[in-house]
Amino acid sequence: MRVLNSLGSLWERLFHRSTKNAEMEEELRSHIEHRADDLERSGLDRTEAERRARVEFGGYERYRQESHEAVGGQFFETVLADIRFSLRMLRKSPGFTIAAVLTLALAIGANAVVFAVLNALILRPIHAPEPQSLYAIQRGSDEAINHSYPDYRDLRDRNRSFDGLTAYNLASVGLDTGNNPTPAWIYEVTANYFDALKINPYLGRFFHASDEHGANSAPYIVLSYAYWQSRFQSDRGVVGRVVQLNKHPFTILGVAPPEFRGTLSFIFPDFWAPMVNQEQIEGSTVLNERGHRELLMVLGHLKAGVTPAQAIADLNSVGSYLEKTYPKEDGNMTFSLARPGLAGDWFGRPLRAFLVGLMMLAGLILLAACANLGSLFAARAADRGREVALRLALGASRRRILRGLFTEAILISLAGGTVGLAGSVALLRWLSAWRPLSSSPLQVAVNPDAKVYLVALLLALASGFLFGAVPVRQVLRTDPYQVVKSGSSVRMGQRMTVRDLLLVVQIAICAVLVTSSMVAVRGLMRSLESNFGFEPQNAMLLQTTLTMAGYMGERVPAMQRRMIDAVETIPGVKSVGSVDRPPLHYGANIANVFIDRTTDLKPANAAAQAAMYRISPEYFDAAGTAFLSGRALNWHDDKNAPRVAVVNRQFANKIFGSVPRAIGGYYKSGDGSRIQVVGIVEDGKYGTLTEDLQPAMFLSLLQSPSPVTSLVVRSHRDPGQLAAAIKSKVRELDQGLPVDIQTWNRELEGALFASRMATISLGVMGVMGAVLAITGIFGMAAYSVSKRLRELGIRIALGAQRKQVLEAALGRALRLLAFGSAAGLVLGVLASRVLAYIVYQATPRDPLVLACVVLAMLLLGLLATWIPAQRALSVNPLILLRDE
Amino acid sequence: MGDQAQLLPGTLDLLILRAVSLGPLHGYGILLRIGQISGNALLIEQGALYPGLFRLVRQGLLKANWGTSENNRRAKFYELTAAGRRRLREETDSWNRLATAIGTALAVQPEEI
Numbered sequence: 001m002r003v004l005n006s007l008g009s010l011w012e013r014l015f016h017r018s019t020k021n022a023e024m025e026e027e028l029r030s031h032i033e034h035r036a037d038d039l040e041r042s043g044l045d046r047t048e049a050e051r052r053a054r055v056e057f058g059g060y061e062r063y064r065q066e067s068h069e070a071v072g073g074q075f076f077e078t079v080l081a082d083i084r085f086s087l088r089m090l091r092k093s094p095g096f097t098i099a100a101v102l103t104l105a106l107a108i109g110a111n112a113v114v115f116a117v118l119n120a121l122i123l124r125p126i127h128a129p130e131p132q133s134l135y136a137i138q139r140g141s142d143e144a145i146n147h148s149y150p151d152y153r154d155l156r157d158r159n160r161s162f163d164g165l166t167a168y169n170l171a172s173v174g175l176d177t178g179n180n181p182t183p184a185w186i187y188e189v190t191a192n193y194f195d196a197l198k199i200n201p202y203l204g205r206f207f208h209a210s211d212e213h214g215a216n217s218a219p220y221i222v223l224s225y226a227y228w229q230s231r232f233q234s235d236r237g238v239v240g241r242v243v244q245l246n247k248h249p250f251t252i253l254g255v256a257p258p259e260f261r262g263t264l265s266f267i268f269p270d271f272w273a274p275m276v277n278q279e280q281i282e283g284s285t286v287l288n289e290r291g292h293r294e295l296l297m298v299l300g301h302l303k304a305g306v307t308p309a310q311a312i313a314d315l316n317s318v319g320s321y322l323e324k325t326y327p328k329e330d331g332n333m334t335f336s337l338a339r340p341g342l343a344g345d346w347f348g349r350p351l352r353a354f355l356v357g358l359m360m361l362a363g364l365i366l367l368a369a370c371a372n373l374g375s376l377f378a379a380r381a382a383d384r385g386r387e388v389a390l391r392l393a394l395g396a397s398r399r400r401i402l403r404g405l406f407t408e409a410i411l412i413s414l415a416g417g418t419v420g421l422a423g424s425v426a427l428l429r430w431l432s433a434w435r436p437l438s439s440s441p442l443q444v445a446v447n448p449d450a451k452v453y454l455v456a457l458l459l460a461l462a463s464g465f466l467f468g469a470v471p472v473r474q475v476l477r478t479d480p481y482q483v484v485k486s487g488s489s490v491r492m493g494q495r496m497t498v499r500d501l502l503l504v505v506q507i508a509i510c511a512v513l514v515t516s517s518m519v520a521v522r523g524l525m526r527s528l529e530s531n532f533g534f535e536p537q538n539a540m541l542l543q544t545t546l547t548m549a550g551y552m553g554e555r556v557p558a559m560q561r562r563m564i565d566a567v568e569t570i571p572g573v574k575s576v577g578s579v580d581r582p583p584l585h586y587g588a589n590i591a592n593v594f595i596d597r598t599t600d601l602k603p604a605n606a607a608a609q610a611a612m613y614r615i616s617p618e619y620f621d622a623a624g625t626a627f628l629s630g631r632a633l634n635w636h637d638d639k640n641a642p643r644v645a646v647v648n649r650q651f652a653n654k655i656f657g658s659v660p661r662a663i664g665g666y667y668k669s670g671d672g673s674r675i676q677v678v679g680i681v682e683d684g685k686y687g688t689l690t691e692d693l694q695p696a697m698f699l700s701l702l703q704s705p706s707p708v709t710s711l712v713v714r715s716h717r718d719p720g721q722l723a724a725a726i727k728s729k730v731r732e733l734d735q736g737l738p739v740d741i742q743t744w745n746r747e748l749e750g751a752l753f754a755s756r757m758a759t760i761s762l763g764v765m766g767v768m769g770a771v772l773a774i775t776g777i778f779g780m781a782a783y784s785v786s787k788r789l790r791e792l793g794i795r796i797a798l799g800a801q802r803k804q805v806l807e808a809a810l811g812r813a814l815r816l817l818a819f820g821s822a823a824g825l826v827l828g829v830l831a832s833r834v835l836a837y838i839v840y841q842a843t844p845r846d847p848l849v850l851a852c853v854v855l856a857m858l859l860l861g862l863l864a865t866w867i868p869a870q871r872a873l874s875v876n877p878l879i880l881l882r883d884e
Numbered sequence: 885m886g887d888q889a890q891l892l893p894g895t896l897d898l899l900i901l902r903a904v905s906l907g908p909l910h911g912y913g914i915l916l917r918i919g920q921i922s923g924n925a926l927l928i929e930q931g932a933l934y935p936g937l938f939r940l941v942r943q944g945l946l947k948a949n950w951g952t953s954e955n956n957r958r959a960k961f962y963e964l965t966a967a968g969r970r971r972l973r974e975e976t977d978s979w980n981r982l983a984t985a986i987g988t989a990l991a992v993q994p995e996e997i
Contacts, residue, residue, distance in 0.1 A: 023960075024938075026958070027911060027934070027959075027960050028931075028934060030910070030911070030912075030953075030957055030958060030959045030960070031910075031911045031912045031930065031934075033955075033957060034910070034912035034913075034953065034955060034957065034959070035912055035930070037955050037957075056930055057929075057930045057931045058929040058930060058931040058932065059931060060931065062931070063931035063932065063934055063935060066934075066935040067934045067935045067937075067938050069935070070934075070935040070936070070937075070938035070939040070942065071938045071941075071942060
C-alpha cells in the first residue's frame with residue numbers, strides 16, 4: 001500500500017510539474033514586466049524598457065534553476081531531465097551509442113555466463129535441506145571419495161558425528177515398461193538415502209532403511225521428477241506400478257521433488273534404486289567385499305553442534321580401528337570432508353581453479369571494455385568541450401554537467417547490461433538443456449537465478465561509473481573563457497594522455513586474452529595428435545552390459561564370444577575385439593598388483609596400481625594397439641588353463657625391470673592368484689589424457705569375466721550403415737539387449753570433453769579480446785584522424801607523401817599498439833603457466849604460439865587502422881581548406 | 885550606485901520577511917520595498933530574490949496567492965504566515981544582539997580597556 005502511495009505522489013508530482021514550472025516562469029516574467037513598466041514610466045520606449053529590465057534581472061536561467069532547486073522535492077525531476085537530455089545526446093550520435101552498448105553487452109554477457117556456471121557448479125549447494133551441514137567423506141592423502149560397502153557400514157555405525165550416513169553409486173541399466181528396454185542412468189543408493197538427506201517425496205513414498213532385509217530384498221525404485229515427466233508423462237498412476245529393471249521386476253514407489261536432482265551437480269539420475277539389490281541390477285555384487293571400493297560417495301549431515309574438525313577426528317578413530325581389524329584390505333584410513341556436489345576435491349579443485357581463472361579472464365574483458373568506453377567517453381567529452389564551456393559560462397554548475405555525463409554513462413551501461421544479460425540467459429537456457437555426451441548423463445543446470453541477475457546489474461553499474469569517471473578531470477579543468485575565446489580545447493602533441501594510457505591497458509589485456517586462447521588451442525591440437533596406444537579412426541564401438549538382458553555367470557563370456565563371431569561375419573569388417581571398458585572411458589579400472597615373492601597381500605605392499613582390462617584375443621588387432629613381443633591371448637586361455645596376461649611396456653619395466661625379463665614372468669593379483677605375462681604391448685593413455693605413463697594389464701575375458709562389454713569393430717565402411725548392420729546382428733542374437741553403437745572417435749569426446757570445453761571457452765575469450773582490441777584501436781585511430789583532418793589536408797597541400805601522411809595520422813596509434821601488445825604478451829605468457837594445469841600440453845614457451853600472437857596483434861592493428869588510414873589518404877585538401 | 889553595500893549571506897531572507905511583514909507584496913514589490921526601507925543602500929540582483937522567496941515558501945514562513953497588481957498585471961502576492969512572523973521576531977532579536985555586539989566592539993577606544 002505504501003509503495004502504491006509513494007508511486008501515486010510521484011505521479012502527481014510529475015503530472016503537476018509542468019503547471020508548476022509554468023507558474024514559476026510566469027512569476028519571473030511578471031517581475032520583468034513590472035520593472036519594464038516602471039522604466040517605461042521614466043521615459044524609455046517599451047522595447048528598450050523590456051531589454052533593460054531583462055538585463056537588470058540578471059542570469060535568468062541561473063535563477064530559474066536555483067529557484068527550481070529551492071522549491072525542493074525535485075530529485076526525480078532533475079534525474080528525469082538528465083535522462084531525457086542524455087537520451088537526446090545519445091540519439092544524436094547513434095554510431096557511438098550502438099558501439100558502446102554492444103561492447104558492454106558482450107563484456108557483461110560473458111561475465112554473466114561465466115558467473116552463472118560458477119554459481120551453478122560451485123556457489124550453489126545441491127538442492128537438499130540444510131546444505132551447509134552436508135559433507136562427503138574423503139579417504140587418504142589422495143582424497144579419494146570412493147569407499148567399499150563394508151567400510152561404509154562401519155563408518156555409518158561407529159561414528160558419533162553424523163546424523164545418518166548414506167552412500168550411492170552410478171549405474172547404467174535397462175528399464176522396460178513393457179517391451180521397450182531403454183538405457184537409463186541411476187543412482188544405486190543405500191535405503192536410508194532420502195531420510196539421511198531429509199528429502200520428502202513429491203508423490204508416493206520413498207524407501208527407508210527398514211526396507212532392507214539382505215540381498216535383493218528391496219525391489220523398489222523412486223523416479224526423478226524430470227524422468228517422471230519425460231518417460232511417464234507425469235502420470236500420477238505410476239505409483240505402485242511394476243517395471244522390469246534389467247529383467248527383474250521393481251515397483252515404483254514414488255517421485256522425488258522437482259528441485260532435488262541427486263547429490264552431484266553434473267550427473268542427474270533418472271531414478272534411484274536400493275543398493276542391496278545390486279546383484280539384480282549389475283549382475284554381480286561387491287557389497288560384501290571390503291577391498292572393492294566401488295561406492296562413488298559416502299555423505300551425510302553433521303549433527304547439530306559438531307564441527308568438521310571434530311567429525312574428522314571421530315572418523316579417523318574409526319579409521320584406525322578399521323586398519324587394525326582389516327589389515328589386508330584397509331590401509332591409509334585417514335579422512336577429510338568435502339562438499340558433495342563436485343564429487344570431492346580431486347575433481348572439484350581443478351574445476352574450481354579453472355572456473356575462477358575463467359571468471360578472472362571475463363573480468364579482464366569487462367575491464368578492457370571499460371577502458372575502451374572510457375577513452376571513447378573522454379574523446380566525446382573533448383569534442384563537447386565547447387558545449388560544456390558554454391553551459392558553464394551560462395551559469396550551469398559543474399556538478400550538474402558531471403551528473404549529465406554520468407547519467408549518459410549509466411544509461412549506456414544499463415542498456416549494455418540488459419542486452420548482454422538477455423543474450424546470456426538465452427545461452428544459459430540452451431546450456432542447461434544440453435547433454436554434451438551421448439554416452440554419459442553429464443548435464444549442468446546453469447539456469448540463471450537472482451544472484452546472476454544481481455551480479456550483472458552490479459557489474460553494469462560499476463562499469464558505468466568506471467568509464468563515466470574518465471572524463472571527470474577533463475570537465476573539472478575546463479576553463480570556459482579560454483574555450484569560448486579560442487574555439488577549441490584540443491591540445492595536440494601532449495606526451496601521454498589518459499586516453500593513451502587506457503588504450504595501452506586495453507591492448508595489453510586483449511593480448512593476454514589472445515595469448516591464453518592460442519596456448520589453449522595449441523595444447524588441444526597436441527593432445528589430439530598424441531599417441532593413445534590405440535587407433536580410434538575407422539573403429540565402431542558397441543557398448544552394453546549383459547546383465548541388462550539377464551546374463552549371469554558362465555553365460556556372460558559365451559554371449560560375448562557369440563557377439564564377436566556374429567559381428568565378424570558382416571562384410572567389410574576387418575576385425576572385432578571385446579574389452580570390458582575401453583581406455584579413456586571416464587577413467588580406468590585400477591587394481592593392485594604384487595611381485596611374485598610377496599606373501600602378505602595388503603594394499604601397502606602393492607608394487608604398483610595398474611589399469612586392468614578384460615579382453616578377447618582379437619582386441620589388440622581391432623583396437624590398433626601395437627604388439628611388441630610375446631604372444632597374444634587366445635580362446636584356449638580359459639577357466640581351466642593357467643592364468644595369463646598381456647601387459648604394457650611400462651608394466652614390464654616397473655614390475656620386472658625390462659621387457660625381455662617380463663615375458664614368461666609371474667606377478668600376483670590382489671586375490672592372490674599368480675598370473676604369467678605372455679606378451680607385451682605398447683604404452684597408451686588409460687585414465688586421462690594428461691596422465692603420466694601408467695602400467696596396464698590385459699586379462700582374458702574367459703579367465704576374469706565381466707558383463708560390461710564394448711565391442712571394437714574395425715572397418716572402413718560408412719559408420720551409419722555399419723551401425724545398422726551391427727545392430728541387426730545383435731538383435732538376431734537377443735531381442736532384449738539394449739546396445740549403444742557409435743564411432744570410437746565420438747565416444748572419445750568424453751575423454752576430450754574437459755580440455756575441449758576449456759579450449760572453447762578460452763577461444764571465445766580470445767575472440768572477444770580481439771574484437772575489443774579492434775574496436776579500441778579503431779576508435780582511437782578514427783578519432784585522431786578526424787581531429788586532424790585539417791592538418792592532414794594542409795600537409796597534403798604542402799606536398800607530403802603518403803607515407804608521411806600515414807605516419808602523422810596513425811603513428812601514435814600504432815606505437816601504442818606495439819607497446820600494449822608487448823606488455824600483454826609478457827603477461828599472457830605468465831598467465832598461461834596457470835593454463836598448463838588444465839589444458840593438456842599447454843605451454844606458453846612455444847615459438848609457434850608466440851609468433852601467432854604477434855601476428856594476430858599485427859593483423860588486428862592493420863584491420864583496425866585500415867579504414868581511418870584510407871580516410872586520411874583520401875583527404876581532399878581543397879575542400880578541407882575551403883571549409884571553416 | 886557605487887556606495888551600495890553587498891548583502892551579508894543569509895540577510896536577504898530576513899529583509900524579505902521584514903518587507904512582507906508590512907503587508908502582502910508581489911516579488912517586484914518586495915524588491916522596491918526593501919530599497920525603500922533600506923534607503924537604497926543595498927545591492928541586490930533582482931533575480932536573486934526568487935530562489936530566496938521559494939525557499940521561504942517551502943519552509944512555511946511565507947504563503948503566496950495569485951492576484952492582480954496595481955499595474956493591472958497578474959502577479960503572485962506573498963504574506964507572512966504565523967511561523968514567518970515568529971521567525972522574523974527571533975531573527976530580528978538575534979540580528980540586533982549581533983549588531984550591538986559588533987558595534988560595541990568596533991566602538992571601543994583604547995583607554996576603555
